Amino acid sequence: MEFSEHIKTANVEDVVLRRPFHPPMKGTLCVTGHHLLFSNRDGDSSRLVLLLLRNIDAIEKRPSGSSGTITLKCKDLCVLQLDIPGMEECLNIARSIESLSSLDSVSDMYPFFYRPLKLSLQDQWGLSSPEQDYAQMEELQDRWRLSHVNRDYSVCPSYPPAVIVPHSVDDKTLVKVAKFRHGGRFPVLCYYHRKNGMVIMRSSQPLTGANRKRCREDELLLQAVIDGSGLGYIIDTRSNQQAQQARMTGGGFESKSSYSCWKRLHRQLERGKVLQESLIKLVEACGDDSHSVDRWLSKLENSKWLSHVHTALATAGLLAECVERDGHSVLVHGSEGTDTTLLVSSLAQLILDPNTRTLAGFLGLLEREWLQAGHPFQQRCAHSAYSHARLRLEAPVFVLLLDCVWQLARQFPLAMGFSEPLLLRLAMEVYASDYGTFLCNSDQERCAAGVKERTHCLFQSLLRPSERERYSNPLYEPTELAIWPSVQPQSLQLWRGLFLRWTQHAVHLEEAQVELRNLVIECRGAS
Numbered sequence: 001m002e003f004s005e006h007i008k009t010a011n012v013e014d015v016v017l018r019r020p021f022h023p024p025m026k027g028t029l030c031v032t033g034h035h036l037l038f039s040n041r042d043g044d045s046s047r048l049v050l051l052l053l054r055n056i057d058a059i060e061k062r063p064s065g066s067s068g069t070i071t072l073k074c075k076d077l078c079v080l081q082l083d084i085p086g087m088e089e090c091l092n093i094a095r096s097i098e099s100l101s102s103l104d105s106v107s108d109m110y111p112f113f114y115r116p117l118k119l120s121l122q123d124q125w126g127l128s129s130p131e132q133d134y135a136q137m138e139e140l141q142d143r144w145r146l147s148h149v150n151r152d153y154s155v156c157p158s159y160p161p162a163v164i165v166p167h168s169v170d171d172k173t174l175v176k177v178a179k180f181r182h183g184g185r186f187p188v189l190c191y192y193h194r195k196n197g198m199v200i201m202r203s204s205q206p207l208t209g210a211n212r213k214r215c216r217e218d219e220l221l222l223q224a225v226i227d228g229s230g231l232g233y234i235i236d237t238r239s240n241q242q243a244q245q246a247r248m249t250g251g252g253f254e255s256k257s258s259y260s261c262w263k264r265l266h267r268q269l270e271r272g273k274v275l276q277e278s279l280i281k282l283v284e285a286c287g288d289d290s291h292s293v294d295r296w297l298s299k300l301e302n303s304k305w306l307s308h309v310h311t312a313l314a315t316a317g318l319l320a321e322c323v324e325r326d327g328h329s330v331l332v333h334g335s336e337g338t339d340t341t342l343l344v345s346s347l348a349q350l351i352l353d354p355n356t357r358t359l360a361g362f363l364g365l366l367e368r369e370w371l372q373a374g375h376p377f378q379q380r381c382a383h384s385a386y387s388h389a390r391l392r393l394e395a396p397v398f399v400l401l402l403d404c405v406w407q408l409a410r411q412f413p414l415a416m417g418f419s420e421p422l423l424l425r426l427a428m429e430v431y432a433s434d435y436g437t438f439l440c441n442s443d444q445e446r447c448a449a450g451v452k453e454r455t456h457c458l459f460q461s462l463l464r465p466s467e468r469e470r471y472s473n474p475l476y477e478p479t480e481l482a483i484w485p486s487v488q489p490q491s492l493q494l495w496r497g498l499f500l501r502w503t504q505h506a507v508h509l510e511e512a513q514v515e516l517r518n519l520v521i522e523c524r525g526a527s
Contacts, residue, residue, distance in 0.1 A: 003033030008092035156184030158374030204337030208252030316347030
């Protein structure tokens with residue numbers, strides 16, 4: 001496909017750009033296959049503005065006499081305005097942006113064209129693999145094994161080729177269990193707690209249906225998980241009513257009679273359209289220019305975003321308590337097992353495992369629990385909070401994770417080896433990126449599209465020395481202890497760095513944080 005087919009007008013002179021924190025600037029606007037390029041008249045390269053078209057969530061056009069204005073609402077929540085002389089030019093630019101910002105073909109996206117000087121396509125793409133992770137956990141290898149039953153993705157399209165399962169369960173059994181679980185997502189190990197040998201498993205819902213269908217192999221697999229410990233917990237991220245209703249469409253839950261050694265707990269976490277609408281309402285509240293505190297607080301509360309943060313952290317805390325304090329293994333799942341399941345399991349690991357709180361450890365956690373585990377990034381992050389499109393599969397589950405991690409870091413400022421700028425960078429990259437890390441919906445799709453061979457890996461780039469220094473926490477003091485977050489209303493705050501990042505308040509906050517960081521580095525260097 002030729003990108004030029006989508007470009008009605010390639011460049012326009014005397015365009016005025018208006019953006020947060022900068023005075024209006026007049027110059028030349030150029031449309032390329034992947035970017036909007038704006039250069040001012042004096043040729044100062046430092047005032048060159050480059051906007052990735054994939055970052056544009058919504059376009060609004062407004063005529064004004066013989067000219068027109070285009071408002072660009074971006075997925076990183078920034079809002080830009082272009083005053084374009086000539087109505088025809090204005091409409092052509094708008095059509096070009098609309099077309100190029102919504103291309104569906106993965107191979108047409110910018111990561112396949114991005115070639116920075118300091119990176120090579122020959123570099124290692126990911127940080128680790130299930131095989132490498134398993135090899136590093138020698139203490140679990142007596143009871144657990146690495147299975148390649150999914151080597152060709154035929155057993156579960158959204159799982160990686162290798163997974164960790166109980167040693168006593170063979171691959172034939174796994175195939176039968178996969179047929180009993182939604183989307184083939186049979187229970188697999190995602191965390192081993194070295195202190196007491198308990199584990200966290202994750203899966204999708206069982207397909208019991210209205211007839212309460214059983215699967216002996218599934219029951220044997222879960223029994224093998226808790227052999228010797230007596231009791232396990234199942235945390236279902238749906239309400240009991242939702243789980244009951246799922247039976248009417250072929251889904252369901254683990255019954256007490258068939259899984260007598262497992263205690264089921266329901267903790268409802270919203271997903272899908274409900275979560276997406278919550279983000280939309282929150283961003284609308286944050287963009288409200290009203291000076292009424294009551295109006296602002298009312299809109300914030302009505303968005304229910306902080307309620308989602310509370311529920312996610314509380315559920316993760318419950319999971320962590322089951323493992324650390326009660327000494328029991330846990331299986332966590334919702335319906336599909338690709339959204340709230342990953343959210344809860346990731347947060348629980350951050351609470352329990354100090355290794356996941358380092359910069360490299362956190363990125364490794366995201367790779368294991370989100371990329372390899374099959375979170376459908378391309379579907380969930382197709383649009384952000386401004387889109388006028390009919391939203392179907394979008395949901396900011398990953399952004400909710402980042403918000404919860406920010407809450408943890410705020411409550412435990414010394415426990416995290418990474419800083420807020422890393423979380424902000426990830427919140428931007430997941431929607432529009434130069435890198436291929438968040439492309440596609442599964443490992444299988446990334447392999448089929450050649451993502452690992454033809455694009456660069458964001459996580460590898462973030463661990464380069466220059467980037468590592470930028471995103472590390474200078475206050476970091478490692479601790480082997482679990483970090484138990486408070487979920488009381490007064491303990492949870494709006495993530496201003498993300499949701500108010502384009503206000504003047506955020507500028508002053510960022511300046512203060514930079515100054516504080518420099519002071520800490522200086523003091524540590526002097527000591």
